[in-house]
Amino acid sequence: MAETFLALLDEVLYGVVQISTTLLEFFGIAVLMATALKCFYFWLKKNTQNIRLDLAQGIALALEFKMGGEVLRTVVVREWAELGILGAIIVLRAMLTFLIHWEIKNEKKEG
Incomplete structure (x- = not known):
């Protein structure tokens, strides 16, 4: 019973x-896509003041x-090979x- x-x-x-x-992983993809679209929109509007900084922060x-x-x-890894790949x-x-x-730190210094 305990094993079951x-x-x-x-x-x-x-x-x-x-x-x-x-x-x-979905949240990561959503953040990246939202940031990329926002930065692309600002680039089209020629508002490129902080576009690199915003993009870097989103990434x-x-x-x-x-x-x-x-x-x-890593919690559910069963084999050492898997752990090595994840590592x-x-x-x-x-x-x-x-x-x-x-x-980002260098961009903030420059800006």
Whole structure:
């Protein structure tokens, strides 16, 4: 009976993580698309004063959502190979986020 209960809990956890990961990745995509459309609109209107800064901040926020999804995904990893791939993805996204935040900081200094 205990094994059946643990198996059920494992399935519930897996389902919750899958749904949460998908939602976080969807939020990241939504933030990126909304930011890109807003910046494109401002570019068409020739209002390019802070367009690079706005775009960089939107990309950084979208990456944070995507990275949150990857971190959640590590909860249900079953094999070391999967964990290695997820670790590499997290490191790459963290590096991108760091570089974008560095770019934002420099853009704010210039502006």
